[in-house]
Amino acid sequence: MDESHIKQLANPTMSVRERLELRALEAVFSGTTWLTEVEVDANVTSGVAGARSPVAGWVQEGKLFAIESDGLKLFPRYAFDALGAPITAVREVVEIFEGYSSLQLAAWFESTSSTLGGLRPRELLARDPLAVVTCARAHKDEPMHG
Secondary structure (H helix, E strand, O other): OOHHHHHHHHOOOOOHHHHHHHHHHHHHHHOOOEEEHHHHHHHHHOOOOOOOOOHHHHHHOOOOOOEEEOOEEEEEHHHEOOOOOEOHHHHHHHHHOOOOOHHHHHHHHHOOEHHHOOEOHHHHOOOOHHHHHHHHHHHHHOOOOO
């Protein structure tokens, strides 16, 4: 966390909610690597001359979500498999949490879950996607703390 964030957290006029939102935002951005569309495309279309970017279509189809920051769309590294394609379970989670903002989705993936044994959904996405989808359904049906 840089000095400006520390000053914001120490600001006595900031409400508890604002402080919690700032901490959540910091956790979302520091918990994983965030890729630009160019970086995602480089992984997917490397070596394919004239290949079109699939990223915009993936977002439109609900296979992926992005957070906008400084005019760039950023994609969480954990949402992609080893070949650079979106992990199927991400689409299912996006569908389950229909109406959630991208930041809310990212915060859910970053939050520890008792349903997942204290792990974060992003930590299990590649190796146990069914557990992540099951956790999302449980959370949506009956939100639990922790």
